[in-house]
Amino acid sequence: MIISMKLGATKEQIDHVCKRIQDFGYHVHSIEGEERVVIAAVGVGDAVSHCLDSLRAYEAVESAVRISAPYKFVSRQYKSDPSQFQLGGTTIGAGEFVVMAGPCSVETEDQIMSTAEAVAKAGAQILRGGAFKPRTSPYDFQGLEVEGLRLLRKAADATGLAVITEVMTVTNVDVVAEYADVLQIGARNVQNFPLLKEVGRVNRPVMIKRGLSSTIKELLLSAEYVVTHGNPNVILCERGIRTFETATRNTFDIAAVPVLKELTHLPVILDPAHAAGKRSLIPALARACVAVGADGMMVEVHPDPECAWSDGQQSLTFGEFARLMKDIQPYLELWKQQRPAPVAATTS
Ligand code: PEP
Ligand code: MN
Numbered sequence: 001m002i003i004s005m006k007l008g009a010t011k012e013q014i015d016h017v018c019k020r021i022q023d024f025g026y027h028v029h030s031i032e033g034e035e036r037v038v039i040a041a042v043g044v045g046d047a048v049s050h051c052l053d054s055l056r057a058y059e060a061v062e063s064a065v066r067i068s069a070p071y072k073f074v075s076r077q078y079k080s081d082p083s084q085f086q087l088g089g090t091t092i093g094a095g096e097f098v099v100m101a102g103p104c105s106v107e108t109e110d111q112i113m114s115t116a117e118a119v120a121k122a123g124a125q126i127l128r129g130g131a132f133k134p135r136t137s138p139y140d141f142q143g144l145e146v147e148g149l150r151l152l153r154k155a156a157d158a159t160g161l162a163v164i165t166e167v168m169t170v171t172n173v174d175v176v177a178e179y180a181d182v183l184q185i186g187a188r189n190v191q192n193f194p195l196l197k198e199v200g201r202v203n204r205p206v207m208i209k210r211g212l213s214s215t216i217k218e219l220l221l222s223a224e225y226v227v228t229h230g231n232p233n234v235i236l237c238e239r240g241i242r243t244f245e246t247a248t249r250n251t252f253d254i255a256a257v258p259v260l261k262e263l264t265h266l267p268v269i270l271d272p273a274h275a276a277g278k279r280s281l282i283p284a285l286a287r288a289c290v291a292v293g294a295d296g297m298m299v300e301v302h303p304d305p306e307c308a309w310s311d312g313q314q315s316l317t318f319g320e321f322a323r324l325m326k327d328i329q330p331y332l333e334l335w336k337q338q339r340p341a342p343v344a345a346t347t348s
Contacts (some may be wrong), residue, residue, distance in 0.1 A: 001026065001048065002078060003055055004062040005037040013060035014039070020058075024051040029073070029228070031082040042072060066247020067262070071224040074234070075247060079265040085233045087205055088162020088181045092268040095339055097332055098296030100164050100269070101321060102128035104311035105141060106148035114303050116155035116312045118318035126182065127152060127161040127300055132168045133310060134188045141309045149179035156181075160213070164207060164249050164298075166182060169196045176313055177202045187211050187239055187274070190222050200229025207235040212242040212250065223266060235267045236260060240275030247250075249314070252285060257292045267295040273314045279305065282316060287336075290331040295336060299324070300320065 003021070005014060018028045026043035049067055055064040063182040069075040076149065084093035092098050101119040106112050106129040116127050133141065133150025144151070153154055156163045162181035166171055169191060176183055182205045189195055190211035199206045206226050210219045223234045238257065240250025252275035260268045269291075272285035282299060287296040302308045316324065 001041045001055075001064060001066055003039040003064045005039070006062045007036050009037055009060040009192075013058070017055060017061060019059060021045060021051065024054070026051065032092060040073065040078070069220075071264075073227045073232075074220055074223045074264045074266055076263060076265055077153070079243050082266060083232070083265045085100045085205060087126060087164075088156075088159070088161065089165070091294055093204075095336065096125075096295075097290060097327070097335055098126065099124040100126040100128045100271070100296065100298040103130075103308065104149050104300050105130045105133050105309050105314060107309050109151055109154075110154040112151045113158065114258065115301055115318075116161055119225040119301055119305075119321060120159040120161050120294060122318075124321075124325075125161065125218040126164050127156045127159070128164050128184075130271055131165050132172060132176070134166070134186050134190050135310070136166055146175060146321055147177065153179045164285065167195070167199065170194050173198045173202060177204050180204065182207055182235070184237075185209060185222075187214075190219065193225060196225040197229045200226045204231075204233065205233035205235060206231060207237050209239045209271070209274075210241065210253075210256070211238045213240070216256060217264070220260075220264055223264070231325050235269055236264070236272055237269040238275075239271035239298075240277075247288040248275065249306045250275050252276065254288055254292050257294050265290065268299075269296045270294045270300055271298040271311045273298070273300040273311070277314050279314055279316060279320070282314070283320075283327055285326050286328055287331055288327050290335050 026041040028041050029040045031039050052064045055061050055234045066146045068076045075267050079168050080095050084091055097226040101124040102115050103178035116194045129152050132142050166180040166184040166186050184198050185208045187209040190212050190282050208222055226234050243251040247253050257268050270289040272282050300315040305312040305315040308315055
């Protein structure tokens with residue numbers, strides 16, 4: 001339920017309404033706004049209509065509405081303006097298409113340093129790279145772990161980029177948050193609820209990748225988990241889902257962008273690399289990412305894809321990435337014209 005108080009409602013009136021909400025068995029989740037106070041209440045109960053009727057009868061209550069979506073705080077019903085927040089030096093959800101680029105895995109200092117320089121020069125804002133790697137086979141390379149985080153941070157600091165990297169376990173959340181600007185929850189962990197709760201606790205934006213077989217509703221419920229555990233700065237990432245089609249690594253669900261834009265105020269990123277699984281397909285899909293109105297995209301870039309320790313077949317060379325960034329410029333001009341007017345940004 002969302003209860004909007006009238007302008008100038010007193011603290012006593014607000015407290016009274018909160019008490020009434022609690023008497024009905026609901027929990028007051030947040031009280032926001034200075035001039036006009038908005039109270040968000042959640043809980044399980046069968047007295048919603050009765051509670052709403054009662055609250056509407058209060059002199060100081062402007063409106064009281066039920067949020068029907070199972071994911072409440074990430075829904076458009078809760079917040080109609082798109083969310084914007086800082087990722088390092090850039091604002092996601094605002095007037096800039098955010099590009100996250102870098103290798104699948106951090107391998108060596110030379111590899112990550114040269115990649116950071118190349119992607120920064122071509123116009124990316126965020127350096128990606130896995131230090132803790134989920135792999136299809138347990139015999140594959142699992143990442144450099146903390147040494148990988150240290151190298152990522154060093155490369156990003158040297159080039160003015162922000163860092164996004166995956167966190168796979170509850171016990172690693174703090175160390176990843178120490179080095180990274182954005183925490184990535186991988187497709188295989190989208191419903192790892194203890195991990196989602198833990199990243200809800202940290203003061204870093206979180207990007208959640210859609211699972212290989214997640215529905216959009218499940219993705220939004222995972223985002224809701226992070227938000228209700230204290231972290232409102234969540235980004236959603238469509239990275240392809242598993243279908244009967246085998247011509248691409250996964251099936252890129254481009255339609256997820258307009259669908260999510262209708263359902264949620266959270267920013268949406270697209271990852272054409274993990275969706276396509278093949279380098280030659282990335283430029284066309286990158287143009288689609290911009291055209292469909294995503295807030296940004298993530299691509300894999302490697303100095304020598306043939307020798308990459310993971311995902312070389314879907315990684316772009318430096319030259320290919322620079323061409324792609326040039327190639328999407330005319331689309332970015334159109335993208336800018338279609339952006340909603342900026343709203344006041346909230347920082348993480
Ligand atoms: C990645 O971004 O490196 C990754 C492992 O992606 P996903 O979780 O989407 O498979
Ligand atoms: Mn990868």
